[in-house]
Amino acid sequence: MRLDKFLKVSRLIKRRTVANEACDAGRVLVNGAVAKASVKVKKGDVIEIQFGTKTVKVEVLDIRETTKKDEATELFRYL
Template sequence: MRLDKYLKVSRLIKRRPVAKEACDTGRVKINGKVSKAGAEVKADDIIEIEYASKKVRARILDIRETVRKEEATALYEILEGAEID
């Protein structure tokens, strides 16, 4: 799955255009490497996201095309940083 789509489906970032912009400006890394929006993600990858005032590291646990809002947190495990609203 594309990185920008995963960020949106998992609700680590709420909207796909925002996820794409974050990726394209170098604020998202996969396994320590700056990644573009089209990069492929898979289970066990580590994603790092730099928000304006915080940084979040999460391990991908599952990849699904769609998920309900209540179930989105089951797609990843927070390793560092704050929980996502």
């Protein structure tokens, strides 16, 4: 699954266009490397997102095309 779509489905970032812009700005890292929005994400990958001064680091646990709001937190684990 594309990185921008995973960020939206997992609700780490609210909109796909915002996720796309964050990737273009170089604020999203996958396994320690700056990632474009088109990078394929798989289970076990570590995603790091920089929100201003705050950094969020998560591990991908599952990949789903769609998910309910309650189940979105099952897709990743905070590190």
